[in-house]
Amino acid sequence: MSPTSSGGAAPPDAPVLSVRDLAVSFGAGRVVRGIDFDVFPGEVLGIVGESGSGKSVTALAISGLLDASANVSGSVRFAGLEITTANPEDLRHMRGVDVGMIFQDPTTTLNPVLTIGRQVTEGQVAHRLISAEAADAQAEALLREVDIPDPAARIGQFPHQFSGGMRQRAVIAMAMAGHKKLIIADEPTTALDVTVQAQVLAVLARRRAETGAAVILITHDLGVVAEVADRVAVMYAGRIVETGTVDAIFRTPRHPYTSGLLRSLPRLDTVAERLQPIDGQPPIASRLPSGCAFHPRCAIGRERPECQTEPVLRDIAPGASVACHFPQSEAATLPARIASEARGARGAPLLEIEDLRVHFPIRSRLLRRRIGWVRAVDGVNLTVHAGETVGLVGESGCGKTTTGRAIMGLLPASGGRIRFDGEDITGLPRSELRRIRRQMQYVFQDPFASLNPIRTAGEIVAEPLRIHGLYDQMGGDIYIGGLFEKVGLSAAMMGRLPRQFSGGQKQRIGIARALALQPRLLILDEPVAALDVSIQAQIVNLLQDLQRELGLAYLFVAHDLSVVRHICDRVAVMYLGRIVEESTRDALYATPVHPYTQSLLSAVPLPDPALRNARRRIVLRGEIPSPARPPTGCTFHPRCFRATARCAAEAPVFASYPGLPSSVACHFPGAAE
């Protein structure tokens, strides 16, 4: 991405940062257990790992920001300073002058009660790099550098007046102000939508090239790493298990964990019949397995006696190292992906949605008069057949979750029809709706918040049965135990509380609860978005198995286009309360015709560094507008690269047009040039 480092060029000799045998523990939890790495000027080192791998703690240790309860040993040397033993003043100086940090969630990273301008420059002012009088001009210049329009007016605004993407760009401006030698970016785009992620990554890359800073990019997202990093370090259970150039890591992963991660990843560019998850759960820092921490989940080392001792990280090639007794050779890499055909729709539709509208009133402050509408869902048509999976995709705020909730009757529809199994269920009385709802169940995104913490797992799964008075009729505890087995848990776990389960197991409980009433349709609202990659694959496979076994229909609401491609038969793309394109999965991914779908797909980072420069990328302007004040005409026109005057004036009709594989709402549909 920068001229000095494209393609992982050989790094110059003196590293900016040298980490040796760094270990961090909190009480009995050994979160980082002896890691070594160097970062060289101008390079991007990607540190990849799942939650609990110790990657964020490593970032905090490097910047000396760990709190007093952390026990740190080993050495972190930055520009002649030993960070683990440096006095607070030197650390403060280092952070203010030489090291910039970008954190995950720009909404909480910025202080809500201070102006953006002040926050962007206060570090420089505090370290006398600029004078207080020059701060405003400097803030304006910095915001301009990260493409924030009208920076002079923006510096006086507060974070809540910025959109998510603008906030993260402001954080980048802040972190990269001055002449930083090292930027530590901890999941910098995880909280952002994919089109905004593309904008932010582009700004980050450009500013990096301009400043020549080295970057440590910490992420769980292999696509982002493949797109941005020069070198990669893979972390597992507090250790680095593999390092290498980005090409080597993705093409010939040596550690079974690295190759397992790559295999478990659904891909945007191909379709596998079945994902290959890594068995089991990532370990907890205070209860690590003996020997190699990965061996209980490892397909190679599980039974071998060698794996009872922890392997050291050793060099296997120039610039590549691996911590494994049995590093894989090139032959043992990724299996060929077998393209699987999406199934076509058949039979009578189970769920039919016609012109669904969900509008929320905006009320004036004093008299609570209605002064407008938020058109969260504004005319959605959708059909789901028995046994079929329909994906509803779109960025945050597009109305996909609201659509799902309105179908369930959790939100009142303002207009349109919802038919279930041929019966119109809009406006049914409550008791009738209860009967229908037995056949439609909902799985929530956040398995941590959607289970009542003081009920046992068994009670949680049984609750729908008790509500409908069917508990004994369905077979009581024996039936519940059977549901536990069906979702890959053991009936012996029924007495446990939610906090005793891992994230993936909690989502299994959520699925078991949804299955309890033997529904015909599941509305899955981002069911894997909160899970780690290796766990995500387990849940995706479970959902596919259950569908085959029980003939379930799924409405799969998601923002992750790769997961959607893997699991769905048909896909509908939503933008600002409307469906803009709908087609069979294969047609939609092969030849998207709506400009929005095209830009969405092109913005998804692919876990393949070879495609980094080969792919044409459409970076959209701006961000999704507020549904309270949608643009005129086609609501996508202000961000569209094909828009003409007609698009601003006239809303396109959603229909299937001759010669196009998709139904689409666009005046100028067609394959991307």
Place this chain on the structure above:
Amino acid sequence: MTGYVLRRLLQLLPVLLLASLGVWAMVFAVPGSPVGALVGENATPEQIRETVARLGLDRPVLEQYWFWLLSALHGDLGLSIQSREPVAMLIAERIPATIQLGLSSTIVGLVFGIPVAIISALSPRGWLDRALSGWSALALGVPTFWLGILLILLFAVTLNWLPSVSAFVPVWLDPWGAVVNTLLPALTLGIYVSGIFARFLRAALLGELKADYVRTARSKGLRERDVIGRHVMRNALLPFVTVVGLMTASFIGGTVVTEAVFTYPGIGRLLIQAIDARDYPLIQGCIMFILVIYVLMNVMVDVLYAYIDPRIDYG
């Protein structure tokens, strides 16, 4: 901003109307007839008939309320039974004294409470935090009348530095005299409330210190005192001003015990005297005044909120 304040004041009208109905209806909750309460136990039947007619108590209930409300709106809260003086005047006389003591107590509470909270929050669960938490618990736990007596014993009796009886000396006429006379009751109330302030602010600070923006501020290499002073404090103030507002309202609304201990001429003592004498018009007046103070203080807190937190839109 002005529009916001006006609108908030406008929204008070229904609240105050409802409150006035409650205060007015209080007379009916008195054992025996309200007239008995109004004219006293030893009134002759003549006097009772005369009062009933004068107050319009023979007319329909709603009309009576309307009549009372109209007079109240004109500043006429009736005559005190005891002193035969207008209730409104009796209360008005006490207002400056009450406000002076109330505000001084709050200031003392802040002077003690804020540093205690900051020091505690900087080393949570350290020995200093524990010691200061003990101080807060003590400040809250010691009854104010006892603390007041102890302070009198120490400063007035033993050291003879301050008067044991606190007269009201307006601060704008004699600042030094005001300090001398207000210090002991203000200390009594201030020490007590500093325990509350310290606990609330400590909890708010600890909550804010865990926030991501604090890590961001530190990552910019700010000094810890700037991290606290510029970033954390303002966010922690949001829940804190509510408590400060409520406590200040309660002080201005009268602090019965402390005023009694120091024989300070505030609303609290007026109310107690009125209750002792079953002086219903005066009780009604005092309670109405206290209600208005609470409601106004709530508006002030909301306005402060909007000032502190830019996310609150007062447009």
